[in-house]
Amino acid sequence: MDSAAHELAGHQTVTWNAPSPACPVEVSLAAISGRWTTLVLRDLMLGPLTFGQLRAGLPALSAKVLTERLVSLRHQGIVTRGARGYELTERGRLLRPLLAQLYRTGEALLAEP
Amino acid sequence: MDSAAHELAGHQTVTWNAPSPACPVEVSLAAISGRWTTLVLRDLMLGPLTFGQLRAGLPALSAKVLTERLVSLRHQGIVTRGARGYELTERGRLLRPLLAQLYRTGEALLAEP
DNA sequence: CAGGATCCTAAAAGATACTG
DNA sequence: CAGTATCTTTTAGGATCCTG
Numbered sequence: 576m577d578s579a580a581h582e583l584a585g586h587q588t589v590t591w592n593a594p595s596p597a598c599p600v601e602v603s604l605a606a607i608s609g610r611w612t613t614l615v616l617r618d619l620m621l622g623p624l625t626f627g628q629l630r631a632g633l634p635a636l637s638a639k640v641l642t643e644r645l646v647s648l649r650h651q652g653i654v655t656r657g658a659r660g661y662e663l664t665e666r667g668r669l670l671r672p673l674l675a676q677l678y679r680t681g682e683a684l685l686a687e688p
Numbered sequence: 689m690d691s692a693a694h695e696l697a698g699h700q701t702v703t704w705n706a707p708s709p710a711c712p713v714e715v716s717l718a719a720i721s722g723r724w725t726t727l728v729l730r731d732l733m734l735g736p737l738t739f740g741q742l743r744a745g746l747p748a749l750s751a752k753v754l755t756e757r758l759v760s761l762r763h764q765g766i767v768t769r770g771a772r773g774y775e776l777t778e779r780g781r782l783l784r785p786l787l788a789q790l791y792r793t794g795e796a797l798l799a800e801p
Numbered sequence: 802c803a804g805g806a807t808c809c810t811a812a813a814a815g816a817t818a819c820t821g
Numbered sequence: 822c823a824g825t826a827t828c829t830t831t832t833a834g835g836a837t838c839c840t841g
Contacts, residue, residue: 598794599790599791599792599793599794599795599797599798600726600787600790600791600794601794602793602794602797602798603790603791603793603794603797604720604726604790606793606797607717608721609813609814610813610814613713613717625822625823626822626823626824627822627823630823637814637815637816638823638824638825639814639815639816639824639825639826640813640814640815641824642823642824642825643813643814652801665800666797666800666801669793669796669797669800670793672789672792672793673789673790673793674713676785676786676789677712677713677716677717677786678712678713678716679712679785680712680715680716680719680782680783680785680786681711681712681713681714681715681716682712683782684712684715684716684719684779684782685712685715687778687779687782688765688779722833722834723833723834738802738803739802739803739804740802740803743803750834750835750836751803751804751805752804752805752806752834752835752836752837753833753834753835754804755803755804755805756833756834
């Protein structure tokens with residue numbers, strides 16, 4: 576209860592309270608927010624992919640939105656574009672435990688109705 | 689790489705791919721999505737709170753949006769309204785590790801620029 | 802106090818067409 | 822193929838006023 580309480584307390588200072596860009600929770604949310612974003616990240620976790628490969632894996636995702644996601648992720652330093660296409664950065668790989676936790680929590684929610 | 693890979697693989701089937709409500713990741717995202725939602729959840733992690741107490745803790749949050757959040761969280765079975773105000777359910781408490789992970793990941797992202 | 806009902810604006814998403 | 826540009830629709834958020 577100790578470290579968890581500390582971590583939760585740090586989630587925004589208690590006095591002025593507005594969703595603050597400096598809050599670690601907001602930083603994480605910014606990285607995964609937006610429709611399709613977690614799916615794009617999941618695919619990139621497996622290795623570099625080109626634009627076309629990403630589209631092929633997510634057929635219902637329009638080019639426009641995919642472009643927007645990739646631009647945003649690049650601006651956040653989560654993805655880079657190189658010779659092999661798009662690829663997670665060191666920072667991007669930090670998101671893996673978060674995706675895993677999202678999955679685990681979802682499973683738990685589905686199991687406890 | 690084993691259990692993590694399994695968890696990531698489960699994040700949507702690979703063939704038809706669209707954000708599916710049945711996907712555990714989407715279930716988790718639904719629980720925490722929306723501006724202010726994580727802050728409301730954080731406050732409720734500490735114990736039951738009335739509508740007014742929640743507003744007092746989040747002064748910049750309008751009554752309308754707070755109402756929307758609480759309705760949504762109640763429909764998801766994450767929050768109940770009782771004699772002592774609003775309170776997390778058993779299911780709602782399942783979100784604690786996720787909030788902690790959001791915080792930790794955010795810290796890590798801020799540390800690795 | 803604890804909300805509900807309206808109205809308005811802004812941002813996100815989707816469709817489509819186009820370009821290097 | 823790998824995007825960009827433009828347009829329309831949808832959704833979220835905020836402001837304000839009203840009510841039990």
